Amino acid sequence: MVAYIIRRVIVGLLMLVAMSFIVFALFMKNPVDPAQFSCGKNCPPERIEETRQALGYDQPLLVQWGAFAKGVVVGREYPADEAMREANPELVTECAAPCLGYSQQLQMTVNDEIAEAAPVSISIALVAVTIWVVFGVLFGVLAAVFKGTLVDRGVVGATLSLYAFPTFFVGALLINFVAIKWGIFPAPGYVTIAEGGVGEWLLQLMLPGFTLAAVYMAGYVRMTRAFVLESMSEDYIRTAKSKGLKGGKVLFKHALRAALTPLVTMFGLDVAAVLGGAIITEDVFNYYGLGKLAVTANETYDLPTIVGLVLLLGALVIIANIVVDVLYAFIDPRVRVA
Amino acid sequence: MTVSEVLIQGPDPEIDPEPRTGEVAGRSPMRIAMDRLLSDKVAMICAGIVLLFVLIAIFAPLLCKLFGVELRAGDPVTDTDSFNYPVIGPPNYGFTWEAPLGLEPNSGNDLLAEWFYGARTSLLVATIATVVSTVVGVVLGLIAGYSRGWGDRVITFMIDLFLTLPFLLVAIAISPMLVERWRENPTMLDNASLIALIVILSIFGWMGLARLIRGEVISLREREFIEAAHVLGMPTHRILFKELLPNLVAPIVVSFSLSLPATIAAEATLAYLGVGVTGRPSWGQTILRAQSWFDEYPLYLYAPIVGIVVLVFALNLLGDAIRDAFDPKSFR
Numbered sequence: 025m026v027a028y029i030i031r032r033v034i035v036g037l038l039m040l041v042a043m044s045f046i047v048f049a050l051f052m053k054n055p056v057d058p059a060q061f062s063c064g065k066n067c068p069p070e071r072i073e074e075t076r077q078a079l080g081y082d083q084p085l086l087v088q089w090g091a092f093a094k095g096v097v098v099g100r101e102y103p104a105d106e107a108m109r110e111a112n113p114e115l116v117t118e119c120a121a122p123c124l125g126y127s128q129q130l131q132m133t134v135n136d137e138i139a140e141a142a143p144v145s146i147s148i149a150l151v152a153v154t155i156w157v158v159f160g161v162l163f164g165v166l167a168a169v170f171k172g173t174l175v176d177r178g179v180v181g182a183t184l185s186l187y188a189f190p191t192f193f194v195g196a197l198l199i200n201f202v203a204i205k206w207g208i209f210p211a212p213g214y215v216t217i218a219e220g221g222v223g224e225w226l227l228q229l230m231l232p233g234f235t236l237a238a239v240y241m242a243g244y245v246r247m248t249r250a251f252v253l254e255s256m257s258e259d260y261i262r263t264a265k266s267k268g269l270k271g272g273k274v275l276f277k278h279a280l281r282a283a284l285t286p287l288v289t290m291f292g293l294d295v296a297a298v299l300g301g302a303i304i305t306e307d308v309f310n311y312y313g314l315g316k317l318a319v320t321a322n323e324t325y326d327l328p329t330i331v332g333l334v335l336l337l338g339a340l341v342i343i344a345n346i347v348v349d350v351l352y353a354f355i356d357p358r359v360r361v362a
Numbered sequence: 363m364t365v366s367e368v369l370i371q372g373p374d375p376e377i378d379p380e381p382r383t384g385e386v387a388g389r390s391p392m393r394i395a396m397d398r399l400l401s402d403k404v405a406m407i408c409a410g411i412v413l414l415f416v417l418i419a420i421f422a423p424l425l426c427k428l429f430g431v432e433l434r435a436g437d438p439v440t441d442t443d444s445f446n447y448p449v450i451g452p453p454n455y456g457f458t459w460e461a462p463l464g465l466e467p468n469s470g471n472d473l474l475a476e477w478f479y480g481a482r483t484s485l486l487v488a489t490i491a492t493v494v495s496t497v498v499g500v501v502l503g504l505i506a507g508y509s510r511g512w513g514d515r516v517i518t519f520m521i522d523l524f525l526t527l528p529f530l531l532v533a534i535a536i537s538p539m540l541v542e543r544w545r546e547n548p549t550m551l552d553n554a555s556l557i558a559l560i561v562i563l564s565i566f567g568w569m570g571l572a573r574l575i576r577g578e579v580i581s582l583r584e585r586e587f588i589e590a591a592h593v594l595g596m597p598t599h600r601i602l603f604k605e606l607l608p609n610l611v612a613p614i615v616v617s618f619s620l621s622l623p624a625t626i627a628a629e630a631t632l633a634y635l636g637v638g639v640t641g642r643p644s645w646g647q648t649i650l651r652a653q654s655w656f657d658e659y660p661l662y663l664y665a666p667i668v669g670i671v672v673l674v675f676a677l678n679l680l681g682d683a684i685r686d687a688f689d690p691k692s693f694r
Contacts (some may be wrong), residue, residue: 039519043526050532056539188675190627192634193667196653293525304528304631319635322534330535336530345522 029350036346041093043338048089052081064129064326075128079328081102095123102126102133118126124332129324130160134332137317144214147225147312148305149298151233156241157291163241165280171253187242195235203231214311219315220262232309236302240294247290251283258282285355293341299357300337389624391688392611398687411676415669419482426475429462433479433643436470453646463665467655477665479643487556487639488625491563496618498564499571500610504602506572507579516598518576521569529566529628530635536562537637552641557641559632563625571617578610612688619681623674630670645669 052058059076060067067075076082079102080091094100099121103109109116119126125134131349160183161335167179203209211230217225255261256279264278303315311318314333321329389397399405418425426433443449448465451458463473506517540558544551582588583606589602632638633646645666652663 039523039526042519046523047527051535056543061539089690137568184678185671185675188623188627188671188678190630190634190649190667190670192631192653193649196656200656208667300528300531303534303635307635318531319534322538325538330531334528334531334535337531338526341526341528345526 025353028353032346032349037341039342040339043342044092045089045334047334047338048092049085051327052085052088058327061325062128064325073235077105077108078103078128079126092123092125093135095119095121097121099123124335125261125328126320127326127328129326129331134329137329138314138332138336141312141314141317143216144311145299145302145306145315147214147229148232148236148302148311148313149295151229152240152298152302153224153295154239155224155233156244159237160244161287162240164245165252167245168248168252168256171249176249180249183242183245186238191235191239192308194238195232195305198231198235199309212309212311232302232305232311235308236298236305240298243290246285247287248283251286252279255279255282255312285352288351288355289348292344292351296340296344297337300333300340380563395612395684399683402683402687405680405687408676408680408683409657411672412680415673415676418478419485420641422475422478422482425478428539429474430459431461431472431475433475434471435475436465436472438468438470441465441470452661464659464661466651466662467659468651473648473662473665476643476648477645477669480645480648480666481669481673483639483642483644484626484629484646486672487563487629488558488622491560491567491629492618492622494560494564495567496571496614499568499617500575500607500614500634500675502568503575504579504606506520507576508583508598508602508606509593514576517572521572524569527566533562533566533632534635534684536639544553548641553639555638556642559629559637562632563628567595567621567625570621571614574613575610578613579606582606582609616681616685616688619677619684623677623681626670626677627674 057072059072059079059081062079062081063072063075080088083091083104091098091100091104100119100123101109102117102119103112103115117126119133119135123133123135124138126132127137130137163179163183167176199212203211210227212228212231214228226347261278269277300314302313303318305311306313306315307319314336318330318333320326321333405444438446441449446468447454448461448467448470449455450462451461453464461472461474463477465471466476499574502517506514506521536558537555540551540554544554556678588601588605591605596605629638629644630646630649633644634650636650638644638646638650648666649663652659652666653660
């Protein structure tokens with residue numbers, strides 16, 4: 025058991041290393057000059073050179089990656105170039121571990137940018153995850169129990185059509201009709217708990233949360249329905265029923281348990297993806313989370329921010345994978361032997 | 363007559379005057395699946411809808427001639443008034459056969475033609491990307507599943523690695539690079555953006571199928587017919603493609619029919635974020651432009667949306683039906 029966990033963590037670390045290297049190679053060694061991409065859209069050549077030196081793009085790829093790795097583990101200083109640090113001590117910024125980069129344009133470390141934007145993304149993610157897990161599993165169970173009837177087809181059809189609509193359209197519809205025309209919800213604008221209290225905070229998160237959940241709910245309904253149906257036809261369910269166990273107890277204690285493992289796997293990965301910033305949802309509702317940060321960085325040609333966000337998101341997925349695999353070992357004893 | 367007598371002498375003509383002769387009609391799994399699919403009404407309706415879209419995509423130029431509209435023939439001077447609103451059709455005037463879906467504000471282009479050609483772009487990009495990722499996924503899955511040890515470990519590592527990369531982020535980051543690279547050369551940019559879009563969609567699409575195929579191959583490789591082929595001296599690549607692959611048709615077909623709508627949706631999303639194909643009409647780009655006109659000119663936005671939603675919905679239902687048709691445990 026412990027050996028399994030240790031093995032998983034080591035493979036995970038290897039994957040972190042490989043992924044960060046690939047991301048570096050992808051962004052630093054492509055046809056466009058990374059320095060130009062970090063400087064902004066209308067940058068005079070001297071500024072581009074300055075950026076190149078400050079961010080260390082003139083160094084070979086391995087050296088760059090080495091400096092980055094060091095930054096993640098113990099922290100580093102910007103500008104990346106020794107000579108520049110000596111010449112302008114007042115420009116030196118300390119980037120604490122884990123350092124994900126430094127944005128020359130915004131003059132702040134990517135960590136600080138993320139720290140500002142993360143609470144918004146996490147809030148949206150929390151609400152969305154609650155909505156889609158609760159309703160996804162609930163509807164999936166309903167569809168499975170009433171298989172073949174109108175309830176089944178209705179539920180599956182409704183969630184499928186929700187999935188088929190592009191996210192930005194669902195969001196735009198919600199804003200236009202539910203918030204503005206009908207006034208059920210206030211016009212969206214993010215409110216922190218400190219400013220408005222939990223009630224206001226939650227209210228502002230309902231619409232984006234639902235928009236984000238709409239995409240994932242269809243998958244969960246389908247999966248839950250399929251797994252519950254599959255496990256309901258297993259022999260041990262027949263045993264339980266013939267033993268005299270009532271339907272509901274059979275459903276929840278036995279059938280759902282079997283459906284849990286694949287659902288947990290999906291859930292882990294989806295949470296990691298959603299935490300990283302729901303790009304479209306945040307763009308439509310204009311909430312300044314990690315997704316909006318990415319889109320803005322892309323428009324203003326801020327490469328270090330983009331690279332930092334890609335690395336963060338990749339790391340989140342790897343960590344989620346490890347957590348899910350370890351949980352798997354607890355839920356399904358057969359896995360430990362592997 | 364006893365059983366042995368019947369077997370040796372043939373059936374007794376008094377008891378059984380018309381012995382049944384002729385071939386026993388067996389059906390292959392593909393045949394069974396096809397029959398079940400063809401008898402599923404919902405699936406047939408969806409297949410019809412998909413076929414309609416495919417025909418629209420293929421015959422877009424012909425359809426344009428039929429409706430008397432032309433692609434990208436709008437002239438801002440004659441076709442729009444001073445506020446950039448179109449001079450015929452919605453939103454200010456009623457329906458007109460000259461422009462059944464109306465004209466586009468700002469440019470005066472015909473929206474019906476944009477819709478037809480947009481269908482073509484969406485289906486083209488999605489099909490090519492799905493075919494490429496299916497081929498890559500199958501090949502890598504076969505190799506990973508059949509080889510024990512390093513081949514398997516390396517490919518599994520690659521699968522997990524690609525699964526950790528965030529699709530949208532990487533995709534939106536690639537686009538400005540392309541724009542910068544080919545800023546001077548618009549035709550090259552159009553081609554480059556098309557190829558880049560297909561490459562990005564393919565890169566992020568092969569992992570699921572590879573994993574699936576790998577799992578199936580792992581369970582199939584222990585079977586006797588593979589052992590027999592191996593013992594007979596069949597070279598590995600023939601075992602993979604002539605023995606294993608035919609058994610994998612079901613998951614491949616299901617995966618293809620379910621990734622196609624996902625790719626279409628992904629392409630529309632990318633277009634909304636500004637990473638779409640340039641130069642060609644595309645539903646995603648129309649949606650992007652139509653957003654600011656939503657209040658006054660909703661048809662502008664609704665037409666491409668309906669296109670995407672109906673196509674994705676129909677393809678998904680069809681994919682589900684195909685999966686159910688191939689699954690021996692489900693029955694209708």
